[in-house]
Amino acid sequence: MKIVLAVDGSAYTKRMLSYIAAHDELVGKDNEFVALNVTEEIPPHAVQVLPRGLLQSYYADEREKVFRPVRAFAQMQGWRLRERHAVGHPGDRLAAIVDAEEPDLLVMGSQGAGALASALLGSVSYRLLARTKVPVLLIR
Numbered sequence: 001m002k003i004v005l006a007v008d009g010s011a012y013t014k015r016m017l018s019y020i021a022a023h024d025e026l027v028g029k030d031n032e033f034v035a036l037n038v039t040e041e042i043p044p045h046a047v048q049v050l051p052r053g054l055l056q057s058y059y060a061d062e063r064e065k066v067f068r069p070v071r072a073f074a075q076m077q078g079w080r081l082r083e084r085h086a087v088g089h090p091g092d093r094l095a096a097i098v099d100a101e102e103p104d105l106l107v108m109g110s111q112g113a114g115a116l117a118s119a120l121l122g123s124v125s126y127r128l129l130a131r132t133k134v135p136v137l138l139i140r
Contacts, residue, residue: 004103009066012109016139038090091127110138
């Protein structure tokens with residue numbers, strides 16, 4: 001079974017990882033986990049004045065901040081983990097990568113904002129629910 005884990009480095013990601021680890025029915029020995037993160041893109045007007053090396057370094061640092069604890073947790077659990085990172089609008093990029101991965105399950109943490117707040121704020125969770133064709137497990 002291939003399971004995509006949408007991770008952002010927040011407390012909700014930590015809660016989601018703990019939940020999966022506690023539920024053996026999700027984490028059999030043959031599962032492949034794909035940790036997926038998207039860093040919000042720096043606005044184009046700012047990119048024009050930043051040195052390219054600095055921008056690439058920023059994206060690499062943001063990626064590592066998110067993946068380092070996820071990688072350590074997965075190693076402790078004995079999970080087979082692959083990492084994917086992209087830059088752009090999180091909801092759109094995550095949906096495109098999830099579609100390309102064709103997982104059996106997408107798992108993500110959610111802060112549990114109400115429907116009105118999510119409609120106004122454009123929640124990444126709600127965007128993924130609307131755009132992906134795979135089963136989604138939201139952990140609150």
